[in-house]
Amino acid sequence: MKDQLHRKLQLQGTPKRIVSLVPSQTELLHDLGLESSTVGITKFCIHPVHFKKEKTIVGGTKEVHFDKISALKPDIILCNKEENTEAMIQELEKIAPVHISDIYTIEDCLQLIEMYGELFSKENKAFQIIEDIKRKQSDFKAFIRNKPTLKAAYFIWKSPWMVAAKNTFIDEMLSINKFENYFENLERYPEIELIDAKTETADVVLLSSEPFPFKEEHIELMKIYFPHSKILVVDGEAFSWYGTRLLKSFDYFKNLHQHHLNVSN
DSSP states (O other): OOOOOOOBBOOOSSSOEEOOOOOHHHHHHHHHHHHEEEEOTTOOSSSOOOOOOOOEOBBBBSSBBBBHHHTTOOEEEEEEEETTTHHHHHHTTTTOOOEEEEEHHHHHHHHHHHEEEEEEETTHHHHHHHHHHHHHHHEEEEEEEEEEEEEEEEETTTTTEEEBSSHHHHHHHHHHHTTEEETSSEEEEEESOTTTOOOOOSSSOOOOSSSSSSHHHHHHHHHHTTTTTTEEHHHHHHHOGGGGGGGHHHHHHHHHHTTSSSOOO
C-alpha cells in the first residue's frame, strides 16, 4: 500500500485503530463506516459532531500531543501534506505507519476515497461514495454550463489579508464554479496588501467562514477595497473540505449561484 506521496506503508493486515489528523478525512472515515475504528482526532474535527465527545482529542493539525497518540496504540495515522507539518510526521512515524494525502483536484479526492476503501476493507462503500460524487459533479456541470465566468477573489484570513491563489484545492473548486481566480498570478495562500486608494476590480469577493471566521460585518469593511464587487460570506467547508463533504458542496454551490449570484450588488 502506498499513500498519495507514493510512500510505501508497511501494515499488518487491515488497520483497526485509526488516528486522523485531518478534519475532512475524519468525516470521510465516519461515512465509510469506520466510526468504531477511529480512536483519535483533532480539535478541528467537527464532523460528525458527536466525535468530539466520544473520541480522544490529540491536539490540532499543526501541533499534537505525541504521548496521547502513542497511548492510543494506533495501527495507522492519517495525515495531509498541507495540513500537517513534516516535523510532526517524522515524529508520528515513530509511533505507527503514516498515510499522507495530497489533494489539489476532485480526481485526487476520488483517489483518496478509493485508497481508504482498499486500506480499511471498505471497497464497496468507497465505490458507492465515488459514484455518488461523480453523479453530483456531473449534475452541477450541467447546471453551471451556461453561467457567465466571473473573476473572484477568495479570502481566507484577515490581519494580514490572505487569499487562496493557484495550486490549491480551493482554486479547483473556484474553477468548477466558473470563477476565474483574481489572484491567479500568485501561488498557494499568500499575504496581500489592500490599499484604500486603489479600487480592486473583482466581480465577486468571497469571504470564507474558515479558517478565519468571516461574518456579515466584514462585508462593509471589504467594500472599501472592492466597491464595485458582489461580496459574500461563503461556507469555507464547501470550498476546502474534500472526501464526502463534496456530496454537500455541489448542492451548496448550486444554491449559491441561484440565490446569491443572480442578484445585482
